[in-house]
Amino acid sequence: MSQMLQIHDQLREMILSLDLGPGERLSERWLESQFEGSRTPIRAALVRLESEELVRRDGRNWIVAPIDVGELEALAEFRIPLETTAVRLACARASEADIGGVEEMLDTCQSGAPREEWHRVGTDFHVEIARLSGNPFIVKAIAGAMTRLSRARWLEVWTEPSREQAWREHRRILGFIKANDPDSAAREATDHITDTRDRLLRSLKEDRRGLRMRGFAVIGLR
Amino acid sequence: MSQMLQIHDQLREMILSLDLGPGERLSERWLESQFEGSRTPIRAALVRLESEELVRRDGRNWIVAPIDVGELEALAEFRIPLETTAVRLACARASEADIGGVEEMLDTCQSGAPREEWHRVGTDFHVEIARLSGNPFIVKAIAGAMTRLSRARWLEVWTEPSREQAWREHRRILGFIKANDPDSAAREATDHITDTRDRLLRSLKEDRRGLRMRGFAVIGLR
DNA sequence: CGGGATTGTTTGGGATACCAATTTGGGATA
DNA sequence: TATCCCAAATTGGTATCCCAAACAATCCCG
Incomplete structure (x- = not known):
């Protein structure tokens, strides 16, 4: 390379x-x-x-x-139409094997897994679901959005209840895709994205001082 | 610079x-x-x-x-959820003045205008609508999608009926936004995107030989 | 005459040299 | 002691240089 x-x-x-x-x-x-x-x-x-x-x-x-907290709302607003479309297309197009692959990925996250693992799987899940849609533009857009969320998400995986909540929501989305129930999958995806946004905003408000102390530029927090 | x-x-x-x-x-x-x-x-x-x-x-x-014609379907599939979201948000958020600005832009395209003008306005319309949504991620995604469509769109603006059809559809979308009718605006946007996709695919199939003769690499045409 | 090795040329990847602009630090002065 | 100003160092922008790999043309040998 x-x-x-x-x-x-x-x-x-x-x-x-x-x-x-x-x-x-x-x-x-x-x-x-x-x-x-x-x-x-x-x-x-x-x-x-x-x-x-x-x-x-x-x-x-x-x-x-810098981490722009003001982006988090816009990012959720952007993700919702894309990810609901992605899960609907996934219902229509994904094979059993494809879905199984994503299931395996989720399974690698046991309770004792290190934070880095939760962080990575939490990002990759969304990209992999997008991949099941078969649409490369959706994949790329979601991957970009997750990259922009990535650094803020370190705060989410910091606490055990928070990351396990997200994990359960991922499971449910995948379950509905597996059951070929696009409407429910889309609803779950929407809820998950808004829930995550709220969790992140709460964490950031709590941790803002800590971040500043570490010299991190965090802008746009209302 | x-x-x-x-x-x-x-x-x-x-x-x-x-x-x-x-x-x-x-x-x-x-x-x-x-x-x-x-x-x-x-x-x-x-x-x-x-x-x-x-x-x-x-x-x-x-x-x-190269121009990848195979992308055109995926691109339309990608644009539909984003642009329907954009017009819905525009209904909720755009001011009279904002909408007026876009109207003026459409008005600059008279029948006698050069092809370059139709091409530019046809692209900018979608980006400006996205801007009315107030969401920078949607703007960027739409702008990227229009860039990828841009070269194929030269074929669309080649024929007068085709570009005037697109122009009428743009008018209708904007009219529904102005009338604050998000559902109709979203329906129009969806129809416009699928119509444009079909027009482009038809033009490309007809013109493929001409493009090849000019030495252009056009791939993915089924 | 044909095919394959070989050599020469062109290309992109990386390193370095140079310049202009900005920053910085120190010293002179009020 | 505080302030201002100038020199020196540092920075990013650009040009150029060198190298190894790819490609092409050529030449030699069968």
Whole structure:
């Protein structure tokens, strides 16, 4: 794989895992020393990450994109029509085997699993459901939305009741797809998205001080 | 503005206007001479265009993204839930002035207007409606979808009846938004999207030979 | 005359050099 | 001591350089 893609993936991981704080400045020279590559591939990776809106320009400088809490409502509003469409199409198109694959993924999350696992599966579930729709545009849009939610979701998986609630909701959605009941699946999906939004907003309000203390830029919290 | 953005915008325009044929190879050295800049900003522009899926890698080479007719169905399927949501939200949120602005835009397209004008307005209408929804994610998704449709749409605006049909449908959608009738607006939007899809597929089938003759890569036509 | 190895050319990936602009730190001065 | 100003360092933007891989044309041998 090209060096640029390696740097892109590593940097992406550092940003999404909050190793690099939201709002933190990224100097090309610092990245150069971090990744032991020259500025050429680093700049390519930054341009790429900019298009995913994980980094952003601040004047001439690069910064890690801040977490914009104001986006959470709009994001839910965006996800609802897409994910309801996705589950309906999944009912019509997904094979038993496809659904089984997603079930297995959910099963890997036992109570004792590490937070990272819950976080990953919670994101991937939605992308995999989108994939069952067979529509690549829906997949891409959902994947992008989940990426934008990803960093805020660390707060959700922090508490056990919260993540197990989400897990149960995922199960129910999948159950209705399996039972070929598109209306119920769509209703569950809608409820899940609004529930998640509310859980996240509550967590963020509670944890805002903690985030600020860690130097994270969190904007748009009303 | 930075040179990279200038190159990006120019190249984007050349691709969308079909000055550069779909599937055409882009060598960095050729672009270097075209834009009289060095490879550094050119490569940044290419990385950026790649994320918009207007250029693509073909092995180590860059090519203009082919027109994938197979995408047209998936694109319509993707747009319907988003645009119905957009018009519903527009009914709830758009001001008289906002709606008036879109009306004016439609009015600029008189019968004698050049094809470029019809093409531009036909794209912008959908983006502007999305903007009335107040949801930036919907705007971006619709804008992306319209970009992907853009090149195929040159065929639609080619014939007068076709573009006037689309224009009437746009009028009707906007009328229902103005009348604050979300259900009818959503129904019109759905019909318009499926109609457009069918018109495009028909035009492409008829014109396929012509496109091939111009050396355009058009793939996925069933 | 045909096929395959070989060599020369072109390409993109990466590194580095240079420049202009911005930031910064320190020292002189009021 | 506070403030202002200038020099030096740092930064991102661009140009250029080098290299390895891909491709093509050519030449040699059967």
